[in-house]
Amino acid sequence: MAKAENETTAQLLQERIRSRRARVGIVGLGYVGLPLAVEFAKAGFEVTGIDISETKTARINQGESYIGDVATPTIAPLVTAGRLRATTDFSVAQELDTINICVPTPLRKTKDPDMSYVVSASQEIARNFHAGMLIILESTTYPGTTDEVVLPMLQRSGLQVGQDFFLCFSPERVDPGNARYQTANIPKVVGGVTPACTEMGRLFYSQALEKVVPVSSTQVAEMVKLLENTFRMINIGLVNEVAIMCDRMGINVWEVIQAAATKPFGFMPFYPGPGLGGHCIPIDPFYLSWKTKQAGIEARFIELAGYINGQMPHFVVDKVQNALNDVGKPVKGSHIHLFGVAYKKDIEDMRESPALDIMLLLQRRGAIITYSDPHVPLLRTDGLELIAQPEDAAASVDCVVVVTDHSVFDYVRLAGHAKLIVDTRNALKGITGPHIVRL
Ligand SMILES: NC(=O)c1ccc[n+]([C@@H]2O[C@H](COP(=O)([O-])OP(=O)(O)OC[C@H]3O[C@@H](n4cnc5c(N)ncnc54)[C@H](O)[C@@H]3O)[C@@H](O)[C@H]2O)c1
Numbered sequence: 001m002a003k004a005e006n007e008t009t010a011q012l013l014q015e016r017i018r019s020r021r022a023r024v025g026i027v028g029l030g031y032v033g034l035p036l037a038v039e040f041a042k043a044g045f046e047v048t049g050i051d052i053s054e055t056k057t058a059r060i061n062q063g064e065s066y067i068g069d070v071a072t073p074t075i076a077p078l079v080t081a082g083r084l085r086a087t088t089d090f091s092v093a094q095e096l097d098t099i100n101i102c103v104p105t106p107l108r109k110t111k112d113p114d115m116s117y118v119v120s121a122s123q124e125i126a127r128n129f130h131a132g133m134l135i136i137l138e139s140t141t142y143p144g145t146t147d148e149v150v151l152p153m154l155q156r157s158g159l160q161v162g163q164d165f166f167l168c169f170s171p172e173r174v175d176p177g178n179a180r181y182q183t184a185n186i187p188k189v190v191g192g193v194t195p196a197c198t199e200m201g202r203l204f205y206s207q208a209l210e211k212v213v214p215v216s217s218t219q220v221a222e223m224v225k226l227l228e229n230t231f232r233m234i235n236i237g238l239v240n241e242v243a244i245m246c247d248r249m250g251i252n253v254w255e256v257i258q259a260a261a262t263k264p265f266g267f268m269p270f271y272p273g274p275g276l277g278g279h280c281i282p283i284d285p286f287y288l289s290w291k292t293k294q295a296g297i298e299a300r301f302i303e304l305a306g307y308i309n310g311q312m313p314h315f316v317v318d319k320v321q322n323a324l325n326d327v328g329k330p331v332k333g334s335h336i337h338l339f340g341v342a343y344k345k346d347i348e349d350m351r352e353s354p355a356l357d358i359m360l361l362l363q364r365r366g367a368i369i370t371y372s373d374p375h376v377p378l379l380r381t382d383g384l385e386l387i388a389q390p391e392d393a394a395a396s397v398d399c400v401v402v403v404t405d406h407s408v409f410d411y412v413r414l415a416g417h418a419k420l421i422v423d424t425r426n427a428l429k430g431i432t433g434p435h436i437v438r439l
Contacts, residue, residue, distance in 0.1 A: 022204075
C-alpha cells in the first residue's frame with residue numbers, strides 16, 4: 001500500500017515535469033541562477049526566482065537583466081507572459097514543485113568553506129517543505145555536502161528521500177562571457193541521493209537543457225566539479241611557473257605555448273596571466289583540500305598551484321618596477337594605468353580580480369593609479385575609489401599594464417601612443433617594440 005502511494009508521488013511529479021506544469025523555483029539569482037531560471041521559463045515552465053536582494057528581484061519583475069550573459073530583451077517577454085517572476089519571500093516554496101539552490105559558496109579568510117549561504121537557503125526551504133518536491137543543490141561545494149548538510153534538514157520533515165521527495169547535486173559549469181557555450185548547451189551532470197532522485201533530476205533538466213549526464217551519487221557529482229576546476233587551477237599554476245622560468249631565461253613563453261599547441265594529441269594549452277580571479281578557480285580547489293585534510297590527505301598539488309598563482313600579481317608588479325627602472329623612472333610617483341580590471345575578458349565581474357592586488361601593491365610602492373575598463377565604470381577596493389578613464393588616458397601616463405584583454409580595446413592604438421606597456425595577457429600579440437614588455 002505504502003509502495004503504491006510512493007510510486008504515485010514520484011509519478012505525479014514526473015507527470016508535472018513532463019507536461020511543464022511543475023512550478024520551478026530557483027534560489028539565488030546571480031550568474032548561475034538567473035540564466036538557469038531563464039532557460040526553464042523559455043522551455044515553458046512557470047519559474048519563480050527567490051533572492052535575498054530586493055534590488056535584484058525588483059529588476060527581474062521590471063523585466064530587466066543585471067547579468068551580462070542574459071539580455072534584457074530575453075527576460076522582458078518572459079516576465080510579461082507570467083513565466084518568470086522573482087521574490088524575496090521564501091514562503092512561495094510551499095507552492096513550488098522543484099527548487100535549484102544557486103547561492104554563493106565563498107571561502108572564509110582562513111580558506112575554509114563558508115557554507116552559511118547554503119545552510120540558510122536550505123533552512124528556508126525546510127521551513128516551507130512539502131511532499132513531492134525535487135531539490136537540487138548547484139552551488140559548488142565539497143563532496144558530501146548534499147548528503148551531510150542539506151539532506152538532514154529536509155529529513156526533519158519526516159518525509160522519505162527517494163520516495164516522498166527527491167534530492168540531487170548538479171554542478172554548474174557556466175562560463176560567463178562565453179558566447180558559444182551557455183547554460184542550455186553545456187552538458188549537465190546530475191547525481192541523486194537515491195537512483196529515483198537521479199532519475200528525477202535527469203528528467204527535470206532534460207526538459208530545458210540539451211544534454212544531461214546522470215552519475216551514481218551526489219558525491220560523484222560534487223567531485224566532478226572540483227576535478228574540473230582543480231584541473232584548470234593546477235594547469236594554470238604550471239604554466240605560470242613556466243612563464244617565470246622563461247622570463248629568467250629570456251624565452252617568449254607565448255611563442256612556446258603556441259608551438260606546443262600544434263601537437264594534435266596529449267597537450268592542451270593553458271596561458272599564464274596576472275593571477276587567478278573569479279568565483280570559481282581561485283576558490284573551489286580549497287573546498288576539496290579542506291575536505292581531504294579531514295581524511296588525513298594533504299592536497300599538495302592544490303597548495304603548490306595556489307602558492308604560484310598567488311605570486312603572479314607580485315611578479316607583475318616586479319616587472320612593472322623593472323620596466324620603469326630601465327627607462328630611468330622610479331615606481332614611486334610614477335603614473336601607472338591599468339588596461340582592464342575585470343577578472344577576465346569581456347565581462348564585468350571583479351570578484352577576486354588580480355587587478356585589485358596589482359593596484360594595491362603598486363599603490364603601496366608609491367605609484368599613482370588609474371584604469372580603463374568599459375565593463376567596470378567604477379571601482380571600489382580597500383582605500384581606493386576610482387572612476388574608469390577613457391582608453392586614450394594611456395597616452396599620458398608613465399606605464400600601462402594590460403591586466404584584462406577585453407576585445408573592445410584598440411591595442412594597435414595603445415602600442416602607438418603609450419610610452420611603456422607591460423602586457424600580462426599577450427594582448428599585443430604580433431606587435432613589437434622596445435616599449436612593450438611581455439609576461
Ligand atoms: N559565476 C560562475 O561563473 C560560476 C560557475 C560555476 C559555478 N558557480 C557556483 O555557483 C554558485 C553561485 O555563484 P554565482 O556566481 O551565481 O553567485 P552570485 O553571487 O552571482 O549569485 C548568488 C545569489 O544568491 C543570492 N543569495 C545569497 N544568499 C541567499 C539566500 N540565503 N537565499 C536566497 N538568495 C541568496 C545573492 O543575493 C545572489 O544574488 C557558487 O557556488 C559558485 O561557486 C559559479
